[in-house]
Amino acid sequence: MNQPRPATRSRRLARWVDDRLGTAYLATKALRKVFPDHWSFMLGELSLYSFVILVVTGVYLTFFFDPSQAESTYRGSYEAMRGVEMTAAYRSALELSFDVRAGLVMRQIHHWAALLFVATMAVHMARVFFTGAFRRPREINWMVGVTLLILAVFNGFAGYSLLDDQLSGTGLRIGYSIALSVPLVGTWLVSLLFGGEFPGPDIIERLYVIHILLVPAVIAALIGVHMAILLRQKHTQFAGPGRAEGNVVGERVWPTYAAKGLGLFFLTTAVLAALGGLAQINPIWIYGPFDPAEVSAASQPDWYMGWLDGAMRLIPPWEVRAFGYEVPNPFFPGAVLPGVTFALLYLWPFLEARFTGDRSEHHLLDRPRDRPVRTAMGVATIAFYGVLFLAGGGDVLSTTFGVSVNAVFQAFRVLLFVLPAASAWVAYRLCRDLAQRDPAPADDGSVAMTALAGVAEDGRDQDDRAGHDGPEAQGQAVGKHH
């Protein structure tokens, strides 16, 4: 602030707020915040935007949806269902699709946004994994991210289970059976969740509160934590000219980065709106109301549940029986597998630190090729869950390609172990070759190495050394080079 400009209304308002809260310092810091720019850093942003769209469209849907299992009869404008007995939940879902203006497009945007929410989270997580961005000091934010992923997957399932159509009822029934399979407490668990035996009188009302209040509130809070930690720790960056462990090179938030980010939000919403308008999703009026004695062939869950569904299909007919008690089969793919999966995800930063012995701070990202073992393990993991995901559609593949169901599933059982091993080997070799052909950060190796050493010895000098060794003095703008 050199010469005070004439006070405008907005300036007076800002002054009024500042007099009471003293916000100028923090606001300036926020505007001048530097963010490294790379296309892959936008993935988490897309998740955030999807969440915003989910909240906005979701609120609209709550005005019309009636989460009740009370018997009722449809009398709306969709001919094929007129006069059919159904629950109020399914009836109101039909009504908001056919008789509420913009209801269908909102419902479809909501559903597409949910798919994108989880998809961008998964890809964002893969980016963080393969570039080693989870390493110290970012282990906490990695775990917050894993929690967000779990909550997003769960809430997606809860959301499409509300409509009480044939498909959602089938999904809930499988969820019920998995909960029922838990040793010792399973029978109590389902009784308390569903209010009795399947389908139970209360599950939709309860899932509704969970879906629109409890889980979104936790997700919103954790997104806040995720971003607060990001701001506090500053973003990671790839190695490059002038980039070192001790600095962060990028664009200031205000105005360019903010404008681009906001533009990206509008573009994300635009794509979802186009999908919501043109690409039909979850056509519940085709599935019909839930009838516990019926099931349609080729029942597939939403994509992010596919791996669990595939595991439920691939597991051999095993169960544990001892002393007159049993651990039923669905417990293993339905409870043990996700438990182990998410436990390993939570623990990964610590497991890797233990195996590599590398416990130092890292702010420069790895290129996947420079970490062949980690990359190979990541690729193997993707292959494993990819096979499970495909197995979730095994019946569809069988009818599409005219191969017997047995042959398809036997093949998947083999692939489940062979494909991860093979792809890990290929990934490892590829990494080695690529790294040899194109050795690690050729640019300002001196800066990076010195800074690394600085961190290893005593983190405090790193910035000075980087400043002395680097060709660019700190705080000075350098031209964009990509």
Next chain:
Amino acid sequence: MDDIEPAATEEDAAPRAAAGERVVIAAFTASMAAALALAVVYWRGGQAQLEGVLLAISLGGIGVGMVVWAKRFLPSGEITEERGRMASTDDEVASFTHAFEQGEQAIQRRALLLKLLGGAVGALGVAALFPIRSLGPRPGRGLFDTGFRNGTRLMTVDGRSVRPEDLSVGGVVTVWPEGHVGEPDSPTLLVRVDRPELFRRPTRTQWTVEGIVAYSKLCTHTGCPVGLYQSRERLLLCPCHQSTFDVVEGAKPIFGPATRPLPQLPLGLNQAGELVSTGDYREPIGPGFWNRRR
């Protein structure tokens, strides 16, 4: 915004800027037009596809406009900033420890009070767990029983009783116990096989009537209705996870994740020649649970 220089050199800056400006103008204008059209569509009664497209143009226009604006006319260029260190200095840690421990010691001086406070909060926590019990009934015999008794007539979904001759060879029909039609735990499949002499153990032939056998329709894996019947192979298929049950061999699972046969319902005929059950299932139907065999 013309006072901010684009990153390009002076000569090509002007035409580039003009082109960029045209793109932004077009994007924002298209967005406005689409938004107005959206309002009209809504006003005229709404149409999902049009709403989606117009919304997409309206939002996309803003998005494209903003991104192009930012890329062409807002200052670009990288800034290098010091990262600083996450961990606090030893002095900071020491002063925090000191501050905290001062208070901690003051609190611990009244050890009894502290323990009582812990006890009170703990007791409240335990008491607060009890209302969970209100969420559902005690899991009782419901998991073990269905509505079938000795002499219960088997009814179809439209409430009619079934005679053996109603079922064609190779045919399947879903039935419920009379008075419980549609109840989720008792849908039962009646299957008539072409050659009753094929029935083998563990099928109980004394529970079949004229080649008709009755099995619970709920898969023993996750309880999906086993709705697909391949009459040539006499196999029942669950569409959820592809468990496959052999009808003439006690509905034992021959493929897929199911571990147990579909329970068989004892069948008989009443005086009127209608199919009845001669008792309930001898074991719990549907998915397993830990004390299923108790």
